[in-house]
Amino acid sequence: MVAKALFLGIDLGGTNTKIALVDKDGHVLERSIIPTRAMRKAEEVVENIAEEGLELCKRFEERGFKVWAAGIGIPGLFDWHSGVCHLLPNFPNKWKDVPLKAWLEKRLSLPVAVINDVRSITLAEKRFGAGREVNSMVMIAIGTGIGGGVVVNGNLYIGKDGGAGELGHITVEPQGVRCGCGNRGCLEAYASGPAMVAQALRALVQQNDTLIRDLVGDDLSRVNPKVIAEAAQKGDPVAIEIIERAGAYIGQALSCVCVTINPEMIVIGGGVALVGELLFESIRKGLKERLFMVPVETIHFVPAKLGMDAGVIGSATWARERLEEGVIG
Numbered sequence: 001m002v003a004k005a006l007f008l009g010i011d012l013g014g015t016n017t018k019i020a021l022v023d024k025d026g027h028v029l030e031r032s033i034i035p036t037r038a039m040r041k042a043e044e045v046v047e048n049i050a051e052e053g054l055e056l057c058k059r060f061e062e063r064g065f066k067v068w069a070a071g072i073g074i075p076g077l078f079d080w081h082s083g084v085c086h087l088l089p090n091f092p093n094k095w096k097d098v099p100l101k102a103w104l105e106k107r108l109s110l111p112v113a114v115i116n117d118v119r120s121i122t123l124a125e126k127r128f129g130a131g132r133e134v135n136s137m138v139m140i141a142i143g144t145g146i147g148g149g150v151v152v153n154g155n156l157y158i159g160k161d162g163g164a165g166e167l168g169h170i171t172v173e174p175q176g177v178r179c180g181c182g183n184r185g186c187l188e189a190y191a192s193g194p195a196m197v198a199q200a201l202r203a204l205v206q207q208n209d210t211l212i213r214d215l216v217g218d219d220l221s222r223v224n225p226k227v228i229a230e231a232a233q234k235g236d237p238v239a240i241e242i243i244e245r246a247g248a249y250i251g252q253a254l255s256c257v258c259v260t261i262n263p264e265m266i267v268i269g270g271g272v273a274l275v276g277e278l279l280f281e282s283i284r285k286g287l288k289e290r291l292f293m294v295p296v297e298t299i300h301f302v303p304a305k306l307g308m309d310a311g312v313i314g315s316a317t318w319a320r321e322r323l324e325e326g327v328i329g
C-alpha cells in the first residue's frame with residue numbers, strides 16, 4: 001500500500017450518518033455528517049451515502065491520497081459473509097434483504113466490509129482507544145439500545161454468525177418483559193436509556209416526590225437519562241434508585257461475560273454512559289455481587305475514549321483489516 005493510504009468509514013445511524021476518511025493509524029482526516037432520513041427507501045439512503053463518500057474520496061485523491069476500501073457500521077442484523085442486511089429494527093423500512101455491500105461496492109468502486117455498529121466501536125477502542133494495551137476486552141455501549149463487542153487475543157471476536165457481543169440480549173429477568181428480539185427479560189429492556197426514562201415517567205405518574213419533576217416542569221417529553229443523572233447528582237432518591245438499578249442489571253449481565261471471557265478490561269460507552277460515576281459504581285457493585293470466579297478488582301473499568309468518531313474509525317479499520325487479510329478486495 002502507498003504511504004498516503006486512506007479508508008472510508010461510514011457509521012449508519014437512525015438520525016444521522018457519519019462518513020469519514022481515516023488513515024491506518026486511526027486518524028480522521030476529514031469527516032462529514034448527513035441526515036439519514038431513514039423513512040426513505042433503502043436504495044435512496046445508500047445512494048446518498050455513496051455520493052457523499054465519493055465526494056470525500058475525490059477531494060483527497062486530488063491531493064495524492066488513495067482510498068483503498070470502505071467499511072460501514074450498521075445498527076442491526078446482516079449476513080457477515082455476503083453483507084446483505086436482514087433487519088435494522090429502528091429503521092421504518094427495516095431494510096430486509098438489502099444487498100448493502102453489493103450496492104456500495106458498485107457505487108463506490110471500492111471493496112466494502114460491513115460490520116455491526118457497536119462491534120465497530122469496540123474495534124476502534126481496541127486499536128486506538130481505551131483498549132490499546134490489553135489483549136482481552138469487553139465493550140458495552142448503553143444508549144437507546146444496549147450493544148457490545150468482545151476482544152479476545154487482541155482481535156475483535158465476532159463468532160460464527162457475528163452474534164458474539166450482543167450483550168443487550170443477555171437475560172436478566174427470566175419472566176421479564178418481552179424484548180424486541182423475541183426473548184423475555186433482556187438487559188436492554190431494563191437498563192437502556194428508554195428503560196430508565198420509562199421508570200422515571202412511572203415515578204412521575206405515581207406522583208412520587210422527585211427532583212426530576214422540578215427539572216422538566218410539566219413537560220414529560222423532556223425526561224431523559226441526562227435529567228435523571230442531574231437529579232441523582234443533587235441527591236434525589238428516585239433518580240439514584242433508577243441509575244443504581246440499571247447498573248445492577250448491567251453488572252449482572254457482565255458477570256456472565258466475565259466468566260466466559262475473563263477480560264482484562266471492561267469499556268463502557270454510549271450516550272447513557274455519560275450519566276457518569278454513579279452508574280459506573282453501580283455496575284461495579286452489581287458485578288461484584290454476582291462474580292466470584294474472577295477477581296473483580298483486577299478488571300480495569302474505563303470509559304470509552306474515542307467519542308463521536310469511534311464508529312467511523314472502527315468501520316474504516318475493519319475495512320482495512322479485511323482487505324489486508326484478503327477477505328475483501
Ligand SMILES: [Zn+2]
Nearest residue numbers: 169179181186
Ligand atoms: Zn432481546
